[in-house]
Every structure is written in structure tokens, then in C-alpha cells.
Amino acid sequence: MILNIFGFLMMAFSAMALGLLFIGIARKVVARVQKRIGPPFYQPYLDVLKLFTKNSITHGFIFDFGAIMAFGGMITTLFFVPVGPFVLYGMNGTLLLVIYLMAVAYLGMAMATVGSGNPLASVGISRALTQMLGYELPFIVVLLTLIYSSNTSSIIGIVQAQQSGFMNWNLINIPIGTAVAFIALLGLMGKKPFDAPVAPSEIASGPVVEHGGKYLAFIMLQHAVSVVVKTALFVDLFLGGGNNIFIFIVKMLIVWLLAALIGSIFPRFKVEEGVLFYWRWPLIAALLQAVIIIF
Amino acid sequence: MNNKYESNKWQEVINWVQKRSLFMLHYCTGCGAIELPPTMTSRYDMSRFGIGPAATPRQADILLITGYLSTKTLRRVIYTYEQMQDPKFVMGFGSCTINGGMYWDSYNTIKQLDKYIPVDLYIAGCMPRPEAILEGFLKLKEKIETGNADGYKKYNKEYETYKKNQEKVLGEVKRRQ
Amino acid sequence: MRSENELIELLNRDLNLLSVKKLRKQNISIRLENEELVSGLNYLKSHSYIHLATISCVDWIEDNQFELIYHLFSYEDKISLSVKTKINRQKSRFVTIKNLWGVAKYYERDIHDFFGIKFTGNDNMDELILENWNEIPPMRKDFKTRQYVDKKYDWRQYHGQE
Numbered sequence: 001m002i003l004n005i006f007g008f009l010m011m012a013f014s015a016m017a018l019g020l021l022f023i024g025i026a027r028k029v030v031a032r033v034q035k036r037i038g039p040p041f042y043q044p045y046l047d048v049l050k051l052f053t054k055n056s057i058t059h060g061f062i063f064d065f066g067a068i069m070a071f072g073g074m075i076t077t078l079f080f081v082p083v084g085p086f087v088l089y090g091m092n093g094t095l096l097l098v099i100y101l102m103a104v105a106y107l108g109m110a111m112a113t114v115g116s117g118n119p120l121a122s123v124g125i126s127r128a129l130t131q132m133l134g135y136e137l138p139f140i141v142v143l144l145t146l147i148y149s150s151n152t153s154s155i156i157g158i159v160q161a162q163q164s165g166f167m168n169w170n171l172i173n174i175p176i177g178t179a180v181a182f183i184a185l186l187g188l189m190g191k192k193p194f195d196a197p198v199a200p201s202e203i204a205s206g207p208v209v210e211h212g213g214k215y216l217a218f219i220m221l222q223h224a225v226s227v228v229v230k231t232a233l234f235v236d237l238f239l240g241g242g243n244n245i246f247i248f249i250v251k252m253l254i255v256w257l258l259a260a261l262i263g264s265i266f267p268r269f270k271v272e273e274g275v276l277f278y279w280r281w282p283l284i285a286a287l288l289q290a291v292i293i294i295f
Numbered sequence: 296m297n298n299k300y301e302s303n304k305w306q307e308v309i310n311w312v313q314k315r316s317l318f319m320l321h322y323c324t325g326c327g328a329i330e331l332p333p334t335m336t337s338r339y340d341m342s343r344f345g346i347g348p349a350a351t352p353r354q355a356d357i358l359l360i361t362g363y364l365s366t367k368t369l370r371r372v373i374y375t376y377e378q379m380q381d382p383k384f385v386m387g388f389g390s391c392t393i394n395g396g397m398y399w400d401s402y403n404t405i406k407q408l409d410k411y412i413p414v415d416l417y418i419a420g421c422m423p424r425p426e427a428i429l430e431g432f433l434k435l436k437e438k439i440e441t442g443n444a445d446g447y448k449k450y451n452k453e454y455e456t457y458k459k460n461q462e463k464v465l466g467e468v469k470r471r472q
Numbered sequence: 473m474r475s476e477n478e479l480i481e482l483l484n485r486d487l488n489l490l491s492v493k494k495l496r497k498q499n500i501s502i503r504l505e506n507e508e509l510v511s512g513l514n515y516l517k518s519h520s521y522i523h524l525a526t527i528s529c530v531d532w533i534e535d536n537q538f539e540l541i542y543h544l545f546s547y548e549d550k551i552s553l554s555v556k557t558k559i560n561r562q563k564s565r566f567v568t569i570k571n572l573w574g575v576a577k578y579y580e581r582d583i584h585d586f587f588g589i590k591f592t593g594n595d596n597m598d599e600l601i602l603e604n605w606n607e608i609p610p611m612r613k614d615f616k617t618r619q620y621v622d623k624k625y626d627w628r629q630y631h632g633q634e
Contacts, residue, residue, distance in 0.1 A: 027342075031340075031342065034336075034337055035337045036336075036337050036340040036343070037340055037343040038340070038342060038343060039342045039343060039347075040343075040345075043315075043316065043345055046312055046315045047316045049312045049316075050312045050313050050315070050316040050356075053312060053313060054381070054382065055381040056380055057353070057380060200348070200350040204350040204351045205351060205354070208354075209350070209351050209353070210351070210353055211354070212351075212353030212380045213380050216354055
């Protein structure tokens with residue numbers, strides 16, 4: 001029991017550290033793409049530490065609760081996603097559970113928004129939830145295809161089905177679906193073509209407009225964990241997972257850097273353009289992939 | 296030198312962290328606003344010092360006043376400043392914030408910013424070029440590390456004096472809760 | 473498309489001009505009586521001068537007069553036309569033209585801010601640009617800027633200064 005709690009805490013803290021490291025590396029890479037030197041790779045750690053040393057102002061109980069719910073929701077999601085050899089829950093149905101749990105973080109943000117009462121935050125969170133409608137539809141179609149083809153809805157089961165070599169990866173088995181899932185992943189992580197919810201120059205960073213000090217630090221940690229969760233989920237589902245933690249982290253880093261590079265060269269979609277984009281080509285491609293796999 | 300901090304190791308660590316990560320909020324009045332995009336982008340790249348833009352006063356550490364302030368904008372600057380969370384630092388750009396600059400006899404432009412909000416650092420020039428701005432940021436980081444950038448403490452301590460000065464110019468100013 | 477001379481001919485025929493001046497290419501200024509200004513602007517608006525760029529004001533303190541200048545532009549003639557009229561400085565009251573151009577109500581509030589001229593028919597004369605102003609309007613020539621600045625703001629003291 002004690003050991004279990006210790007394991008959970010270790011996993012949560014290492015996910016935060018890893019996520020912040022990933023964000024730092026991505027900032028450096030994006031800076032090099034733009035011919036800048038960029039901040040050092042440990043800059044996100046300093047940012048979070050600094051935010052914890054600042055005073056912070058609360059906007060009432062709902063605001064506090066929303067920030068905790070966003071952070072806790074993302075940590076909970078982490079426990080159901082196998083990261084390399086660390087598997088906490090392996091029962092059937094975890095894949096669907098993870099999809100549901102990811103929405104909890106957004107709902108937490110929405111609660112904090114309601115608590116803060118800032119109109120820009122409302123605009124931001126309504127954009128985020130609208131965009132969720134967009135990317136979830138093709139993503140769910142791909143996941144159902146995946147569940148059908150590997151005959152299980154547990155993530156660890158899908159990972160084990162791909163173990164016997166590169167040719168068994170779902171990247172090879174369902175290539176169109178992988179591409180669609182990657183495009184959905186961009187929206188899921190809020191990377192550049194689909195970052196209308198947090199557009200800093202238009203709606204002043206959207207849902208987090210009233211977050212300062214330790215509240216912003218929690219949101220940054222939540223973002224760091226979400227990076228780990230989402231890239232790990234992608235690696236588990238399509239890139240064969242990994243028994244070795246280092247190989248797994250390298251795979252995650254490749255996925256994350258690919259997303260960061262795509263983000264560094266694209267401008268921003270308007271939110272309705274983003275939704276329409278997802279409902280057009282990715283959805284058609286996902287349905288096509290489903291038809292190919294089923295028949 | 297503030298002796299209170301020299302003995303306190305924990306405060307030194309906090310100062311070091313705060314020095315290395317500064318989010319800035321630019322209140323873009325006047326002509327200094329145009330000097331900031333080159334300072335932020337590829338040519339001068341201030342992000343290598345850990346300085347980045349913030350979108351809202353709640354998240355920001357530095358408030359940049361980039362030029363002259365009319366009394367009407369001064370009111371907004373004061374409200375913005377009071378929304379920021381401690382520790383917070385203010386930088387005044389150019390001669391307009393120092394002594395009025397070319398607006399020295401204008402009926403509607405304030406002559407010295409530090410009467411109304413505490414200014415940690417002035418950058419001289421009309422307008423300072425990006426090199427001067429970067430130099431100013433490095434100076435501010437030095438001041439933060441030694442604990443000398445304590446304008447926000449002065450504001451809390453001498454709140455009534457500042458409010459009196461503000462009320463002289465603006466008539467009526469909201470007080471913080 | 474009228475040339476400048478054709479326009480001057482037309483205006484001389486239809487309006488009761490006090491004076492007309494061709495300032496430079498595509499730039500004409502005319503002067504009208506107070507009473508005829510609104511009808512004159514109405515006439516010009518129906519003759520393709522549909523754009524009211526701004527309303528400006530000059531304080532002729534020796535003549536005891538304010539001069540109001542309405543800057544019009546025609547997209548057909550490509551001529552900008554300044555319509556001027558002088559009003560009494562003591563009375564400092566004129567009629568609004570917000571029924572001709574809706575935007576004029578803001579220009580008139582602006583002029584009320586800086587010169588203290590009231591416009592009959594334009595009821596909303598709240599401060600548009602200034603805040604909490606309780607001196608005489610600042611753009612009047614008898615407003616002593618330096619005195620006001622000395623009273624309101626503190627000059628920065630430098631070392632070694634008297």
C-alpha cells in the first residue's frame with residue numbers, strides 16, 4: 001500500500017520533470033528553426049520555480065478547485081497510460097477510460113474560468129471545447145479501428161500485440177490511421193496550427209488569463225504532464241511501446257519534436273477552420289482506414 | 296545594498312531563480328513599443344536571458360513603460376501595476392518617463408514616472424535602441440540578484456504617499472482592496 | 473469628374489460664398505456664412521462630397537472668433553474641400569451636423585473637449601479624450617500651458633540645479 005503510493009508519487013513527479021524537459025528542448029529547437037539561440041533547455045524548470053516563489057491571488061473557491069481539478073485530472077490520466085515498463089493498471093477498457101479522463105483536465109480549466117469571471121478566459125475555454133469536438137471525432141474513429149484490429153481495448157494489450165518486431169507496429173499495419181492520429185495529437189496537445197484556445201496575442205492566453213503565481217505554475221505542470229501522457233499514448237498505440245524506458249523516451253521525444261517542428265512553421269487556424277479541417281480530410285481518411293481494416 | 300538579504304541564503308536562491316526567469320508585460324505607449332519586436336526576435340533574441348513576453352498582468356514580473364504617459368493612460372498603468380503579483384519590477388523607457396522628454400511642457404503628460412509608481416530602472420535615450428534595452432535587462436537582473444530591485448516593497452510601504460501623488464494628477468484613483 | 477476650376481464655378485453659381493481659394497492641386501477652401509453652413513454642407517454632400525474627414529477648429533483670439541473647418545473629400549472629383557466658418561468666441565455655440573454625418577458627433581465632442589464650443593442638438597457632450605478636466609479648455613489661446621504645468625506637475629530636480 002505504502003509502496004503503491006510511493007510509486008504513484010514517483011511516477012507523477014518524474015512525469016512532471018520529463019514533461020518540463022521536453023518543453024525546454026522544444027523551445028530550444030524552435031528557437032534554432034527561427035535562427036535564434038533560444039533559452040537554455042532547463043528554462044521551464046526555472047519558470048515553474050519562479051512562479052512558486054511569487055505571490056498569487058485567488059478568485060474564490062471554484063477557481064482553486066478548477067486549478068486542482070485540471071492538475072489532478074491529468075495526473076490521474078497518467079496512471080492509466082503505460083510508460084515503458086511502468087504499467088500501473090492493465091485491465092480491459094483503459095483506452096476508452098483515458099479518452100474520457102483527458103476531458104477532465106479541460107473541464108477543470110473551464111471551472112477555473114467560471115471562477116475567475118474573465119470574459120477572455122470564457123472565450124478561450126469555449127474555443128478549447130469546440131476544438132475538442134473537432135479532433136476527437138477522427139481520433140475516436142482511428143481508436144475504434146485499432147481496437148477492432150488488435151481485438152482488445154486495453155492499452156497494454158495493444159502494446160503487447162506489437163511486440164514481435166518493427167513490422168508488427170500499428171504504424172505499418174494502419175498507416176493512414178497513424179497519420180490521422182498524429183494530426184489529432186497536434187490538436188490534443190494544442191500545438192501551433194491548432195492553438196486558437198490559448199492565442200496570447202488575441203485573447204491574452206485564453207483560459208489562464210487570470211492565473212498568476214502558483215496557479216500558473218500548476219497549469220504549467222499540468223501542461224508538462226499532458227505532454228508526457230499524450231506522446232506516451234501515441235507511442236503505445238502506434239509505435240510499439242517499449243520494454244526499455246530509454247527507448248520509450250526516445251520514441252516519445254521523436255513524436256514531440258515532430259509536433260514542435262510542425263508547430264514552428266505553421267500559423268494558427270481559426271477555431272471554426274480547425275474544426276472544419278478535422279471533419280473533412282482526417283475524418284474521411286480515418287473512415288477509409290476503418291473500411292480497409294474491417295473488410 | 297540591503298543588509299537584510301545578505302544573511303538570508305534562502306532569499307538568495309529565490310532571487311537567483313527570479314533573475315533567471317522574467318515574464319515581461321509591455322504597456323505599449325509612445326514610440327518604445329517598436330523597439331521591442333527586434334529585441335524579442337531573431338536579431339537580438341532576449342529569450343536567451345530567460346526573458347519572455349507574458350500576456351496578462353497576473354502572469355508578468357516586469358512592467359515596461361515604453362514612452363510618454365498622458366494622465367489618462369497613467370490611470371490604466373496604475374491599475375495594471377496593482378493587478379500584478381509581488382515581486383514585480385518596473386522599467387521606464389526613454390527620456391519621456393524620466394523628465395517628460397519632448398513633452399516637457401505638455402499640459403497632459405506626466406513628467407516623472409517614479410512619483411506615481413516605483414521605477415526600478417530607467418533606460419536613457421529617445422528611444423533606446425535594442426542594445427540599450429538588453430543592457431537594461433542585464434542591469435535589472437543584477438539588481439534583482441543583489442536584492443536592490445525592491446520597488447514593490449517601497450510601493451507597499453509608502454502606499455499613501457504614492458496615492459497622494461496619483462490623486463494630485465488624476466483627481467480620483469481607485470484604491471486596492 | 474470635375475476639375476478644380478469647374479468645381480469653383482459650380483460653387484460660385486449655387487452657393488453664397490464669402491471667399492474661395494485654390495490652395496494647391498486638388499485642394500480648395502471656401503468660406504461660408506454661419507447660417508448657410510448646414511445647407512451648404514448638405515448641398516456638397518449631394519454633390520459627391522460624401523466623406524467628412526474631420527472637423528477642426530482654430531482660436532483667433534485677436535479677432536475674438538473661433539474658426540470651424542469641415543474637411544470634406546469627394547471620391548469622384550478626388551478633391552479635398554475645406555469649408556470654413558467663423559463664430560463668435562464669447563458665445564462659442566454652433567449647430568450640430570450629426571444628422572448629415574453620424575460620425576460628426578464624436579468630432580464635435582472632441583472640439584468641445586479642447587475648445588469648449590457647444591453644439592446645439594448634440595446633447596452628449598461628455599469628455600471624450602480628457603479626463604476630469606476642470607480648467608478652461610486647453611487648446612484655447614488664453615490657456616497658460618506653462619503655468620498649468622508648473623502647478624500640476626513637479627519638475628525633476630537634478631544635482632547642482634538651482
